[in-house]
Amino acid sequence: MNLFYQPLLPEGVFHLDADESKHAVRVLRKNVGDVIRLIDGKGIFYDASITKADPAKCQFTITSQTAEAKNNYSIHIAISPTKNTDRIEWFVEKAVEIGVDKITLIACQKSERVHLKTERLERVAVSAMKQSLKATLPQINGIIKLNDVIRQSTEHEKFIAYVDQTNPDHLKNMITHDASYLVLIGPEGDFSETELTLALQYNFKKVSLGKSRLRTETAGMAACHILNLFNS
């Protein structure tokens, strides 16, 4: 099944953009009267019937709509961007597939990258949303200072993943069901002690993600997977 994405559907835009029009009409050979399925990235699936099979601006009319089932929990991963942008893009793809509500890129003391445009990450997220048949596009926030994320966090359960031989508390044992979660994932070289101390002051709990040493993007994906597994 192919899903088409039109974020302006709730505002009454009843055509596909140029790329998706071309895909529908030229590649999939959709014609007038054919049924397509759309999402708005805001949690609604739409069935639609094509009214004009224009490869530049494919028009349709909505025949029905269904709301995506909502989770009783929410997952926010705040993660240091990786030096190699492929790796953070990969994290975004996998987090969206597995299930995530919000991703925030954070600038930490040891972050190797402090500039990164979110446009490309958003394209990756849209593609992963369609691929995994979801209707909600996670929010992706461009780089924010870690200290600001810590101070402004409003989630109920807040964690900082910290590699520490003496840390016995695995994330899977520290969470309660149906909460709003925020997990901080540091850069290669981890958070500084100053950053850890600030997080603990703001009631973040220090957690382990297992005994293996994981790369940043793997740690982010593991945290996301654990929170989903625990709640499903």
Added chain:
Amino acid sequence: MNLFYQPLLPEGVFHLDADESKHAVRVLRKNVGDVIRLIDGKGIFYDASITKADPAKCQFTITSQTAEAKNNYSIHIAISPTKNTDRIEWFVEKAVEIGVDKITLIACQKSERVHLKTERLERVAVSAMKQSLKATLPQINGIIKLNDVIRQSTEHEKFIAYVDQTNPDHLKNMITHDASYLVLIGPEGDFSETELTLALQYNFKKVSLGKSRLRTETAGMAACHILNLFNS
């Protein structure tokens, strides 16, 4: 910490290969008497002292060795190679980081790729082993027919991940501790009904990996992560 890899250490080869010699001597500027840490891919960590800082053939003598802690369980993932080789390479990297014992590439009825050299996957696995500070290189088997994998399997707990709306059995609820596990992961388009039937005949259990539709490589990684999480 940098780990150097010399698979022939148990056979008495006490020098690094050309790439690793160059890395040690030219990049890290190691000199005679400096201590380096090595792994043999067979579960042993070695401390060594450099005896000849030759950038083409760096020689050393072993000063001590330690065995890696062994798990009470083993994980074998048999997975259809992806059309895009980046994706299966990514799976190998992440599985090694998270923890896996054996990876077998399988040819299924709907596999989009039936030829793939394992050399590159082995290089990815070596790099991930070093990165995640492990001493054991997982076994990677080149493409084998799914039916042969099913018939020849010797693991105690055998699963086939199958996307099925009516399948209520999540892998996390179907495993017992400290076993040898095999999980079959199909191609895009999933296993055929004939393949599923054969697996069930051979006592594989049909399992779900969660409610999200996952790509092949994500499903493989998720299975690997669930088995590790459950046992740690």
